[in-house]
Structure formats: C-alpha cells, structure tokens
Amino acid sequence: MSYDAIYARAKACGLVVMGALHPDKVRAKGVSGGTLFLLGTGPLFWPIFQRGAEAQDGAADPIDRWSVRVIGAMTEAVGARAILPFGGPPYAPFIDWALKSGRAFQSPTGMLVHDQAGLMISYRGALHVEKILSFPRPHGNSPCDICPERPCTASCPVGALSAGQAYDVARCHTFLDTTPGQDCMTSGCAVRRACPISQSFKRDPAQSAQHMKAFHPI
Numbered sequence: 001m002s003y004d005a006i007y008a009r010a011k012a013c014g015l016v017v018m019g020a021l022h023p024d025k026v027r028a029k030g031v032s033g034g035t036l037f038l039l040g041t042g043p044l045f046w047p048i049f050q051r052g053a054e055a056q057d058g059a060a061d062p063i064d065r066w067s068v069r070v071i072g073a074m075t076e077a078v079g080a081r082a083i084l085p086f087g088g089p090p091y092a093p094f095i096d097w098a099l100k101s102g103r104a105f106q107s108p109t110g111m112l113v114h115d116q117a118g119l120m121i122s123y124r125g126a127l128h129v130e131k132i133l134s135f136p137r138p139h140g141n142s143p144c145d146i147c148p149e150r151p152c153t154a155s156c157p158v159g160a161l162s163a164g165q166a167y168d169v170a171r172c173h174t175f176l177d178t179t180p181g182q183d184c185m186t187s188g189c190a191v192r193r194a195c196p197i198s199q200s201f202k203r204d205p206a207q208s209a210q211h212m213k214a215f216h217p218i
Contacts, residue, residue, distance in 0.1 A: 001078045003135040006037055006127065009077060013070050014045035015124060018114060019101025020135040026100040029093040031083070035133040038097060039071065040114075041122045046204040061086075063124070063210065071125040080127040094123050102138035108153050108163040109191055115143055118197030119152065119189075122211065143197050155194035157184075176216045185212050 007017050018040035023031045049055055054062040064086050075082045085094045098104035107113035114121045153163040160172040175181040184190055188208025192198050
C-alpha cells in the first residue's frame with residue numbers, strides 16, 4: 001500500500017487526503033507508530049454522499065454514518081485502522097494531528113485553515129497504517145502569511161469570530177436564529193466563505209447548509 005493508492009481510494013469516495021504524518025516523529029497525541037492519513041471532504045464529496053443511503057433515509061447524523069461506512073470499507077481495502085472524529089467523549093485529537101501534519105494552521109480567527117481547503121476543513125476520519133509510508137512533503141507555511149487582506153477577520157456579521165478574541169458561540173447561535181442569519185444557515189458560515197482559498201475549493205452550498213444544520217439544529 002502506498003500514499004498514491006490511499007489517495008486514489010479516498011478520491012473515488014469523494015474524500016481527499018488532507019494531511020499525513022508519522023506519529024512518532026512529530027510526537028502526535030493519542031497514536032503511535034506507522035503512518036496516519038487524515039481524510040476530509042473534497043469537491044466531489046457532496047454528489048457522492050447524496051447518492052448514499054444515509055442521505056436519503058431521514059435518520060440522524062447522515063454524514064457521520066456515511067463516514068463510518070465508507071472509511072470502514074477503506075480500512076479493509078488498505079489494511080488500516082479507522083479513527084473517527086466523532087462518537088466521543090473521548091474524542092480523537094484531530095486538531096493536534098492536523099497541525100502536526102504541516103498542512104493545517106491556526107487562522108487569525110482561531111479556526112484551522114488548510115493549505116488547499118482554506119477554512120472549509122471537514123475531517124471525516126483518519127487511517128492509521130502500521131507501516132512507515134512516504135507522502136508528499138507539505139509546504140509548511142500558513143496560507144494566511146501571504147493573504148494581505150485577511151477578509152476572514154472582518155466577515156462575521158455579528159463579530160462572533162474575529163482576530164484577537166475567543167469564538168463567541170452564544171452570539172453566533174443567537175444570530176443564526178434571525179432573518180439575516182439565514183444567509184449563514186443556507187450558504188455556510190460567512191467567515192469561512194470569505195477566505196480566498198475556501199472560495200477556490202468550491203464546496204457545494206448545500207453541503208455547507210448541511211453542516212450548519214448539524215451545528216445549529218432548528
């Protein structure tokens with residue numbers, strides 16, 4: 001099994017390898033040995049997900065259940081162990097792994113920003129392979145370093161997410177219940193959408209609306 005083979009299998013499912021690391025080398029939390037591959041939703045995810053039974057059966061947590069099934073099937077194909085970011089507590093330390101992959105960074109708003117997905121990061125799981133496998137070396141620099149305008153810092157309509165302050169979750173939830181807040185509910189978080197890299201990642205607005213519904217059930 002190789003990085004290219006795992007990448008190809010992930011892509012066929014609508015997922016992308018958003019990062020990889022050798023846990024022992026970077027002293028990753030909660031896992032040791034081998035190679036860890038972080039899987040997230042890619043541009044092809046939404047139409048593939050919509051064709052799955054989980055998107056159509058009306059039951060709760062469709063994306064989580066889809067992730068269990070699809071990533072579970074991948075583990076059998078590549079001989080890996082699946083680790084999922086939900087189902088806790090306890091929860092797997094995905095933020096630690098993301099930062100130590102060298103492909104995700106703290107943005108000025110405090111959210112993680114990815115070198116290709118921008119603020120549209122959505123980790124759906126990880127594959128832990130016992131062998132030490134090679135993978136493309138990350139650039140190692142935050143995309144925010146070359147973003148002169150940093151529109152994310154001034155895009156939240158109510159200032160719940162901005163530079164130099166903790167995320168005001170209560171203010172965010174209150175706003176989402178208002179008429180102006182429906183723009184975020186139906187199209188996705190305004191801060192995430194403002195990121196230039198997020199815009200180039202081309203996430204379907206319906207996918208963002210699904211995530212917002214999970215974050216703030218009506």
